[in-house]
Each structure stands twice: as C-alpha cells, then as structure tokens.
Amino acid sequence: MSKRRVKAYLILLIPTIIWGIAGSVIKFTLSDFSPFIFLFYRFFYSALIAIFYFFYFRPKLPKDLTTWLQVIIYAAFGNVLALVFLFWGLNKSTVLDFTIIDAFGPIIVSIAGAVILNDRITRKEKLGITLAFAGIVFTIFKPLVTEGLAIERFLGNSIILAFVLLDSFGYILTKILVRKNVKAFTLSNLSFLLGFFLLAPLVLGYYGVDAVTSEIKSASFSAHLGVIFMAVFSGTLAYALWTLGQKAIEVSEAAVFRYLMPLISTPIAVLWLGEKITWQFLAGALVIFTGVSLAEYKKTKR
16 A cells, blocks of 8 residues: 555544544534524634635635636535535434434445446445445434434434535535645635635524624533534534545545544444434444445455
C-alpha cells in the first residue's frame, strides 16, 4: 500500500470520528434549539470562519462558470438541504436509527459510480444492495409496526433517508470539484459561506429576527458548545479533511469509511443519550450490514 493511500486513510479517519460523535451532539443540542434555527446558528459560525479564511489566506477561487455552478449546487443540495434533512430528521427520530440508515450511503455512492463509470454490478452485489435496502425499509417502517403507529419517528427516519441520498450526491460532486483542482479547505469554506447566504433569508424570513435571537440567547451554555462543535469540527474541519482525503482514492472507497461511524455513534447514543438497543435495531443492523458486506465484497477483493 502506497504512502499516499495510507495518508489518505489517516486523514479520512478524523472526519469519520467527528461525524460519529456528531449525531449525538445534534440530538442533544436540539433540546435547546428548533432544527432550523440551530442550523442557521451553525452556518453563522461557519460563515465567520470562512470570511476569516478568505481574507487571511486569499486562496484561488474557481474561474469558469461551470465550476462555480457546481460549487453552488453542492452548497445548496449537498450541504444546506442535506443538513436541513439531517437536523429535521434527528429531531423526530433517534441517533441509533440514523446510524443504521446512514450505512446505506456508501452503496448509493457505489451505484452512482457504476452508472457514471459504466462499472458492472455483479449478481452478488445486486443481492447485497437488495438486502441492505430491505434493512433500510425495515428500519424506516419499524416505528409504525412496533411502537403503535409512531408517525413522528417514521417521518424522521424517512427524512434521514433523504439526507443520506443528498449527502451521497455531495460526495460525488466533491470528487468532481477536487479533480478540477478546487482546494479542500477552499471548497469547504466556500460551500458554508454560500450556504449561510442561502439559508439565512429563509430562516429569518420565516421565524423573524426577534424570535431567532431570543432562542439563541435563551439556550444553555452546553447547547452553544454543541453548535460550535458542529460548526468548527463537524463542519469546516471535517468537510475539508474529507475532501482532502478522498482526493487520493476512489469516491466509493472513501465512502466505506462511513461503515466505521456506527462503532463510534452507537455507544455514545446509548451511554450519553440513554437510547436503547432493541432486538429490532439489531435485526435491522444485521440485515443491512450483511447486504453491505456482499455489495462491497468485490472492492475488497481488488
């Protein structure tokens, strides 16, 4: 294994750990904030970091219109809208359900890569994808069957799946932009700055400035720390390192690091948030990760 690949793996491990923690931080902080004001506040900090970055480092920005359009699309869909679905979904569901549903992301990336690159999907991979999808469907609909028609949690799981789809789209678009020599930290800061200007008018227009500032002022100190963690570490730093790490390897290979997140997020959700591991959770996880193992088998043999 080349030193460049090892370095990429080590870089990707950092955002993997951060994002493994992030789900519980979001869920905890949502006790003080509504999802959209939380997200607005988070993007506000990220925008401040971005402004400092651009004024201090003065990085080169994209010059052609096509690249700028791709950056804007990434900021709008792979960043803002994806995170809206994540925060909104976690507000209605659990971190454990999110952990299971998010495991489907790398398969989505692999399917998209196969379509774009015309890579052949084997029969075993198709079986794995089908199993993983069945596990996702079970997890999403589980609240309706086992929890007395828990519509709120069902909606939360469905919204989280929308996040996974958009987040996977963002992974692919990130790879395209990196190939165009858009620097990792430039892309990260640019997307959050654009994201803030896209999100701010919507949140301030809907809630009003007074309501937004009142909610922020009344939040606990620990909630403010949660927002700062999401903005600085889970936001600017993690996104930049993820972009930097996947520059040296295939996008589907980088996506596999998402499978490590449950090893971090599950014990934190249980020990910190008091979420319960049920037999339904274990059954859904077993089906999904069996499917994932089959779907990813070909890549591990290469």
